[in-house]
Amino acid sequence: MSVFFHQYFDLKIINDNFSYVLQGFGQTILLSVVSATLALLWGLVLALLRQSPGRAMMPVRGLVIAYIDMLRGIPLLLIILLISGSLPFLTFLPEAVRAPSFFGKPDIFWYGVVSITLTYGAYYAEVYRAGLEAVPYGQMEAARSLGMSHSRAMRHVIVPQAIRKVIPPMLNDFIALMKDTSLVSVIAFVEVVKAGREVQATTFNSSALTLGAAMFVVVTIPLARMVDRLIARQQLA
Amino acid sequence: MARRPRPAEQITELVEGGPMLRLQQVHKSFGKLHVLRGIDLAVDRGGVVCVIGPSGSGKSTLLRCINLLEPPDDGKIFLEGKEITGSTKADLNFVRRRVGMVFQQFNLFPHKKAIENVSLAQERVLGRPKEEARAKSKALMERVGLSDKIDEYPERLSGGQQQRVAIARALAMDPHVMLFDEVTSALDPELVKEVLDVMRELAAEGMTMVVVTHEMGFARDIADRIAFMDDGLIVEEGYPEQVIDAPREERTRRFLGLLEH
Secondary structure: EEEEEEEOOOHHHHHHOOOOOOOHHHHHHHHHHHHHHHHHHHHHHHHHHHHOOHHHHHHHHHHHHHHHHHHHOOOHHHHHHHHHHHHHHHOOOHHHHOOOHHOOOOOHHHHHHHHHHHHHHHHHHHHHHHHHOOHHHOOOOOOOEEEOOOHHHHHOOOHHHHHHHHHHHHHHHHHHHHHHHHHHHHHHOHHHHHHHHHHHHOOOHHHHHHOOOOHHHHHHHHHHHHHHHHHHHHHHO | OOOOOOOOOOOOOOOOOOOOEEEEEEEEEEEEEEEEEEEEEEEEEOOEEEOOOOOOOOOOOHHHHHOOOOOOEEEEEEEEEOOOOOOOOOHHHHHHOOEEEEEEOOOOOOOOHHHHHHHHHHHHHOOOOOHHHHHHHHHHHHHHHOOOOOOOHHHHHHHHHHHHHHHHHHHHOOOOOOEEEOOOOOOOOHHHHHHHHHHHHHHHOOOOEEEOOOOOOHHHHHHEEEEEOOOOOOEEEEEEEHHHHHOOHHHHHHHOOOOOO
């Protein structure tokens, strides 16, 4: 039994590598926050495009639906590999897009951001859609009969109500996003999982990974409880 | 309440200057369902027309065609002499700024306080400055008897109070015509009177109104004309005492419960 604790909870290894793993977790957080922010915006754009009325917008709506279906139907890992594998070689694109290094972050960081944004944007778009559809149709009717255009009605009446409804599922998706950032480790980006793996490889011991798991849990459990509280509060209203 | 004087001429003749609102052979279908099958209706300036009829007869659809929430498939609608069924964006603006609508389900904006509900469209659609809109909203809230509720959110108000806020919200846009879609049908009986009183006052002040309602006594009181609709057509139309007390058509009589079973 003591060998179990030695493999997973070796305090010396944890101590020696603490700052390295913590640094990796910092990258996890950075990647999560940047990607989630962009995904929230991209998801809103997708959701609003999907909602745009009129026959003229039918091809746009069709494209958006196809995009959402595909990005939700393909593993994020595949997207990461597709982008990081060949984007640098698409010579018709500008250098800054093929090998980005904004704000001093390496290109693999940005490949990760793009992959996660494209994928989670699709998930967020569906959450927005559920929120928009949960707003009773009478709200739009009332707004339109007061003279508001479709976009004005969306901006002042529908979207504010939808956003309140979608915060719990959004937070849940953020927790999933945060865990999925670990996939970027396959393209050599050092976030917490990669950091832990490097230690595991040299020590034949998983304690650094346990440490990484503990760091995740410190963030995700309070978030999950926050979601529960928000949902409970909404039920009361 | 004293009934307003009625013109002596026949119902279907146009008053000099033309009616405020005229529907000419209006048709509307939803998929295969032919809901409006050729509606002819005229409403004079300051006139009150009450539309009665069974559920599914197309009464709500009729109102929604008037303010172009549902554009008609066929036929014409004239508002203040101008045809609005040309379906251009300008028509929509022309209509929506002249026609106000109050709904059975109130449809107040739940994320805004009562006074903000009344101000929102004034500021965003009419471009009124905030202070002017707020002053007007306050005045209207007072007019519907809710000056002590201006900062309440809709969920804290009773159904009757919410409906009165909805009426104030529609009036804030200075409409020329007000449409009422069974506005008391979702209210507890004790709350109906306060809403009907506001509507009575509006009618007495000369507002042009088209009221879909199940409240026969109310309709008889405030209407200049009553139209009975069934199955997408106006079956019978006339003075209130005629349609309600002595209906000519059998369908009207059956609806009003006047036929022996």
